[in-house]
Amino acid sequence: MASVTIVMRTYERPVLLARAIASVQNQSFSDWELIIVNNGGNPAEVEAVVSVARTTTGTSKITVLHLPERVGMEEASNQGLRATSSEYFAIHDDDDSWRPTFLETAVRTFTEHHDAAAVLMGVTRVHETFKGGKVWPEFHEKFPLDDSRLTYERLIGGNTFPPIAALFRRSILDAVGYFDSSLPVLGDWEFNLRAVRHGGFVFFPERLANYHTRTPESDRAAGNSITVGEDLHLRVKKELQARWDSEMEPHGVSKGQYSRDVEAEVAIAEAKLQAEIAEAQRAQSQRSTIRRLAGAVRDPKRAIRAAVHQVRVLAKRR
Numbered sequence: 001m002a003s004v005t006i007v008m009r010t011y012e013r014p015v016l017l018a019r020a021i022a023s024v025q026n027q028s029f030s031d032w033e034l035i036i037v038n039n040g041g042n043p044a045e046v047e048a049v050v051s052v053a054r055t056t057t058g059t060s061k062i063t064v065l066h067l068p069e070r071v072g073m074e075e076a077s078n079q080g081l082r083a084t085s086s087e088y089f090a091i092h093d094d095d096d097s098w099r100p101t102f103l104e105t106a107v108r109t110f111t112e113h114h115d116a117a118a119v120l121m122g123v124t125r126v127h128e129t130f131k132g133g134k135v136w137p138e139f140h141e142k143f144p145l146d147d148s149r150l151t152y153e154r155l156i157g158g159n160t161f162p163p164i165a166a167l168f169r170r171s172i173l174d175a176v177g178y179f180d181s182s183l184p185v186l187g188d189w190e191f192n193l194r195a196v197r198h199g200g201f202v203f204f205p206e207r208l209a210n211y212h213t214r215t216p217e218s219d220r221a222a223g224n225s226i227t228v229g230e231d232l233h234l235r236v237k238k239e240l241q242a243r244w245d246s247e248m249e250p251h252g253v254s255k256g257q258y259s260r261d262v263e264a265e266v267a268i269a270e271a272k273l274q275a276e277i278a279e280a281q282r283a284q285s286q287r288s289t290i291r292r293l294a295g296a297v298r299d300p301k302r303a304i305r306a307a308v309h310q311v312r313v314l315a316k317r318r
Contacts, residue, residue: 007080040070074179074187117199122207157262159189
């Protein structure tokens with residue numbers, strides 16, 4: 001029995017699937033098993049990718065479950081988990097990736113935090129374009145994640161991290177149950193709320209997880225479920241909050257209302273933060289302009305030469 005089970009859901013994205021499998025194979029931690037759940041897609045396409053991967057890793061570390069018809073993401077995760085046993089598990093979507101030391105670092109962190117339900121790594125968000133079977137990065141940025149975003153009091157307002165960031169202790173499934181297969185999306189958010197109340201989440205700040213999202217110019221079939229299905233996420237979130245209206249929190253407010261209140265508070269705080277960032281950027285731009293003007297005053301000939309050069313460059317582009 002491997003100590004880490006990795007469940008990878010996929011549906012007719014062989015190029016992205018190959019990259020995701022490679023990110024598992026490149027782990028410095030080797031005691032893992034990969035369960036690929038082909039969620040109603042073409043079995044031949046998946047087997048073609050997996051057969052190549054097995055030449056590197058071997059047949060025993062990679063198992064494929066071919067589902068005859070497509071089911072929800074959470075049911076696909078549950079089927080993969082129920083087919084395995086391990087001390088830890090991760091949900092690794094077929095379009096995301098890990099840095100090579102992700103599992104090694106997460107497992108080591110668990111040994112230092114015996115009561116933790118999950119270990120979370122820092123995340124880089126990679127914006128990429130996928131067209132005609134080819135994918136390439138456009139730019140990347142730090143995904144906002146820290147200890148303060150991993151408490152029940154913050155998570156109740158909305159999910160704060162993608163699945164690729166987390167490694168869970170498997171015993172949490174016995175304590176709080178599996179993913180809610182009735183949910184078409186946001187099953188990870190609902191599960192995270194149950195899990196964090198039971199054991200708490202530990203954050204390791206090094207960015208060892210890559211959360212990939214496609215640009216609007218990408219082929220729609222390759223889209224990320226959040227960026228493509230934004231309306232569905234909003235609808236399901238409201239449905240969950242309505243479901244929670246019958247559950248009371250210890251402080252006397254329903255879980256549904258608590259979720260709405262925190263969601264509103266977070267929206268206000270993030271809008272304020274974005275305004276502060278924009279103001280800082282404007283101030284930085286103004287300082288840069290002042291420095292350029294000061295340089296022109298000190299050396300007017302140099303400023304004129306620079307302006308003439310810029311005019312010539314623009315003329316050549318026409």
